[in-house]
Each structure stands twice: as C-alpha cells, then as structure tokens.
Amino acid sequence: xxxxxxxxxxxxxxxxxxxxxxxxxxxxxxxxxxxxxxxxxxxxxxxxxxxxxxxxxxxxxxxxxxxxxxxxxxxxxxxxxxxxxxxxxxxxxxxxxxxxxxxxxxxxxxxxxxxxxxxxxxxxxxxxxxxxxxxxxxxxxxxxxxxxxxxxxxxxxxxxxxxxxxxxxxxxxxxxxxxxxxxxxxxxxxxxxxxxxxxxxxxxxxxxxxxxxxxxxxxxxxxxxxxxxxxxxxxxxxxxxxxxxxxxxxxxxxxxxxxxxxxxxxxxxxxxxxxxxxxxxxxxxxxxxxxxxxxxxxxxxxxxxxxxxxxxx
Amino acid sequence: xxxxxxxxxxxxxxxxxxxxxxxxxxxxxxxxxxxxxxxxxxxxxxxxxxxxxxxxxxxxxxxxxxxxxxxxxxxxxxxxxxxxxxxxxxxxxxxxxxxxxxxxxxxxxxxxxxxxxxxxxxxxxxxxxxxxxxxxxxxxxxxxxxxxxxxxxxxxxxxxxxxxxxxxxxxxxxxxxxxxxxxxxxxxxxxxxxxxxxxxxxxxxxxxxxxxxxxxxxxxxxxxxxxxxxxxxxxxxxxxxxxxxxxxxxxxxxxxxxxxxxxxxxxxxxxxxxxxxxxxxxxx
Numbered sequence: 001x002x003x004x005x006x007x008x009x010x011x012x013x014x015x016x017x018x019x020x021x022x023x024x025x026x027x028x029x030x031x032x033x034x035x036x037x038x039x040x041x042x043x044x045x046x047x048x049x050x051x052x053x054x055x056x057x058x059x060x061x062x063x064x065x066x067x068x069x070x071x072x073x074x075x076x077x078x079x080x081x082x083x084x085x086x087x088x089x090x091x092x093x094x095x096x097x098x099x100x101x102x103x104x105x106x107x108x109x110x111x112x113x114x115x116x117x118x119x120x121x122x123x124x125x126x127x128x129x130x131x132x133x134x135x136x137x138x139x140x141x142x143x144x145x146x147x148x149x150x151x152x153x154x155x156x157x158x159x160x161x162x163x164x165x166x167x168x169x170x171x172x173x174x175x176x177x178x179x180x181x182x183x184x185x186x187x188x189x190x191x192x193x194x195x196x197x198x199x200x201x202x203x204x205x206x207x208x209x210x211x212x213x214x215x216x217x218x219x220x221x222x223x224x225x226x227x228x229x230x231x232x233x234x235x236x237x238x239x240x241x242x243x244x245x246x247x248x249x250x251x252x253x254x255x256x257x258x259x260x261x262x263x264x265x266x267x268x269x270x271x272x273x274x275x276x277x278x279x280x281x282x283x284x285x286x287x288x289x290x291x292x293x294x295x296x297x298x299x300x301x302x303x304x305x306x307x308x309x310x311x312x313x
Numbered sequence: 314x315x316x317x318x319x320x321x322x323x324x325x326x327x328x329x330x331x332x333x334x335x336x337x338x339x340x341x342x343x344x345x346x347x348x349x350x351x352x353x354x355x356x357x358x359x360x361x362x363x364x365x366x367x368x369x370x371x372x373x374x375x376x377x378x379x380x381x382x383x384x385x386x387x388x389x390x391x392x393x394x395x396x397x398x399x400x401x402x403x404x405x406x407x408x409x410x411x412x413x414x415x416x417x418x419x420x421x422x423x424x425x426x427x428x429x430x431x432x433x434x435x436x437x438x439x440x441x442x443x444x445x446x447x448x449x450x451x452x453x454x455x456x457x458x459x460x461x462x463x464x465x466x467x468x469x470x471x472x473x474x475x476x477x478x479x480x481x482x483x484x485x486x487x488x489x490x491x492x493x494x495x496x497x498x499x500x501x502x503x504x505x506x507x508x509x510x511x512x513x514x515x516x517x518x519x520x521x522x523x524x525x526x527x528x529x530x531x532x533x534x535x536x537x538x539x540x541x542x543x544x545x546x547x548x549x550x551x552x553x554x555x556x557x558x559x560x561x562x563x564x565x566x567x568x569x570x571x572x573x574x575x576x577x578x579x580x581x582x583x584x585x586x587x588x589x590x591x592x593x594x595x596x597x
Binding site: 003004007008011012015016018129130132133134135136137138139141142145149244247248250251252254255258269270273274276281284285288289292293296 | 575
C-alpha cells in the first residue's frame, strides 16, 4: 500500500505540474498593473520558480506530517481543512450508493439466474443494459425537472433546506435524506446495473459446478442449493468487483455534486482543477486515491470473510 | 482454433453473432451510427451552424423535427453532425487505449520479472486514482478540444487492456508454438506480435467494444461540464449543456441528445456482450 501511495503522489504531481501555464498566470494576466518583478515574487512565494523535483521534495516533506499546504484560492485556507469539511457528504453518498448496489444487485442477479429467460430475467436484463448505457448527468437533469420542478416532490440542490435549523432532529434527517435521495440513487445506477449482471453471470457459472449437482443429488431443497451452496461461491468475484467500482463512484461524484450543487469533494475538485489550485488538486487526488485504497483493503478483508480458504494461505 | 466443422474461427464467431439477438440489435445500432455520421452532409435537413434568429427555441414541428435551439439552429441537424464526434471519440480514444494497453501488457507478460513487476505496480497506481478525477486533472493540462478529449480518454483508459493482455501472455508464452518459434530463431518482436498477440486478441476485442461505450459516455460528460468539445462544434454532450439552461420550457434540447447517447452506448454494450459470448471458446 505504501509504494502505491508513493506512486500516486508522483503521478499526481507530474500531471499537475507538467501542465502548460501556471496558476499565477490566471491571477496576473487580467491585471495590467502587475509588473514582471511582482509576478516573479509571486512565483517565488508559491515555490513555482524552483525545479520540479525540488518542488516535489518540498511537497513530500510536508505530506509526511499530513500538511497539504494552503489553497491558492483567495481564502488561502489549509488544503486539509477544506477537504475534511467536504469529505463527509461525499463519503456518505458513496457508502449509501454501495449499500444500495449491494442490497439490490444481489437479489436481482440471483433471481434472474435461478430462472434464466423468465420474464423477470428479461426485465432485469433490459434494466441492466439501460442502466449502464444511460448518461447519469442526463438522467439527473430529467429527474430534477420531473421531481423537482414539475412535481415539486424533492429539492434539486444543496443538502439542506433554508429553514433546516428550525426542524426537529428527525425532521433534519428527513430533510437531508430528501436532498440526497436523487444523487445517491443516480450515482448507484451504473454500478448497480453492472453488479446485477455480474451476479447473474456468476450464479449461472457456479450452478454448473459439480458440487451443485452433488448438493442436488443428496436431496437438498432447491432453496438450499441456491442460497446455501451456490450464492456463497458466486459472491467471491463480486467482492473484488465491488472494491474496484469505488474509484468510479468517487470520480462520479464530480458530476452529481456539480449538478445538484452538493458541497462535497467532487465539487471542490472541479473548482480547484478549473482554477489551477495546485495544492488543492494535489490534495484531493491523493486523498481520493487514499479512500480508494481503503475501499480496496476493505474488499480484501471481506474476501477473507466470504472465502475461508483465503485465511489459511 | 482446431474447429474443422465449419470453417475458420472468425467464421464460427460470425455465425454465432448472427444468431444472437443482442448482436443483431447492437450491430444494427452501430451500423446506423456509422451511416448517419458518414452521410451527415447529405441527410441533415439544415446546416448545423445556420442561425435563424426568428425561430429561437421552437418546439418540434414538421419543419424542425426535433425543434430549434437558443440560436435558432436545427437540433436534428446538429445531432446528426454530433454523431461524428461520438463515432470519432469512440474509435480514436479506444484505439489509443488499446494500443498502449497491448504494448504494456505484452511486454509485461512476455518478459516477466522486474519489467512485469514495474508495469503492474504502475497499473495499480493508475487504477487507484479515481478515474474521473484523473481525466479532469489531465484535461486541464491541455486546452479543451475534441482531439485532447480523445487523447485523455485514451491515456487514462489502457490499464484494463494491459491486465487482460498480460494474463493472456502469461499462459500463451508457455505453449509449444512459442517454443517452436523460438527454436527457429524468431526475434522477441516477432514472437510477441506475430505469434502470441493474434491468439490474445479475443478478450481485447470485447473490452474495446465495451470501452467505446464508456468513452462516448465520458466524452459527453466532459462536454457537459464544459471542458470537452467546445462550441460551436456540435456534440451530443455540448448540445445538452446548452440545453440545460432552457430545460424548463425547451425539453427537446435536453431529451433528444441524451437519448442519442443512450441508444449509441446501448448499441456498443449489446455488441460487446454478444462478442463476449461468441468469442468464449469454452462454450464450444
């Protein structure tokens, strides 16, 4: 994990700094009064005048004590503070999406695999293909107009109502849920479709195995065959894929947070990238990747739980 | 492929595809996309850049089948031209990703040892950075343009192919035909590209077809965020972006481009899925 993290910092740093142009250009180009000397002074202030490897060394030295530097934006706040206050909502949306993906894709996949070519299987196949072919941002727009504007059932932006503070504790939870319902459902759609398909394939594959025939021939009920013998084995590949879908989910938060004006990491990243806020971009890239690593690690641990054989190796 | 019942491997695959509903629908959609994109100047009723200030934001009618946009341009014509972007992005971005992926995967799987170790660590790192973050970070390095969008999607999307190709190479390089090629003094280059690679192409083809679907979605998302294809070039994503400001009363600007993306991506997904079944030699 440590070498991976190290690699992430190097790649992120290179991507950001090999870009033509510098953040100081944006700050000074529009201002004819700024002299070349003042511009140089500004570059020196941000260490942009030093060679790349020195800049990286400086960054790494501070990173070792979890100091991500200060944002280049006018508020000049520490990067870590800005990210930490944006992180909970993004993590909440992603964890909720993962939960929805898991709880819906398993039954969908298993039921279609038990009766292939049934009406349910055909219906779910249609849903699956539509699911991973639909541009999420487009569906988001349509749903916003339908539920937010025409029907007025759900709020279309932010995470709290203006009068949020007046609500009771329960009312506050309802309020936030209403705000996050669409973003969570939308961001789970692609992976939900994908995982349902994978569950179906995995189940079909497993039910061809000899031990399933054995289970049937020793007189197990069909339910026991499917839910006891087959499902557990079918779960194995799913755990890995669920772990792999985390970077996609976190990346997708850029789109949904921008559309629904949710003050999360994705929105922060988009703003930082557009304004070339180097320390912020670097911070979000590294922390976002760190979250992915943690997700993958969790998937590995779960793998051990689902498959006892792993634990004995 | 030692199937002497009915012709070559690819003939068998093609025969399987013909019988597959998914392949027929998917192939039909993709063929339609090709037709529309290639014949755009002939079939589009208006010039996509023609501004008609007297007919702003008109709802679909007999004259403008899919309505007009905020500058009075014909939406259908713009979407027909937009199909060219989707076609190009799909093929060029995925072509680039596949090329890099094959190169890295082949070298890594064939030579093994530290080359493999280093390449696979690099792949791990690239896969850990949230994909869309990576794309955004790279694209701001470059000026937003259609060419850059294709390059960025390509250089951030090769890792899956690399892993696939590597896995194929790991098992194929132990086969007798590789030993035979080596014993007659073939160079590594020839063994990798002439002898092993053709045998490793089936999974690459599947992943490339599904990759095109993903690339089209990514392009439209980037254009939607305003950092992809720049106006006045019509792309389905950018028509959507312009349309979202008027969505409350001009629904046609948002509905149709999205549907076009959905149908196109669906086509590639169906085709990819059908290819996966058809190429699966285990089902013989």
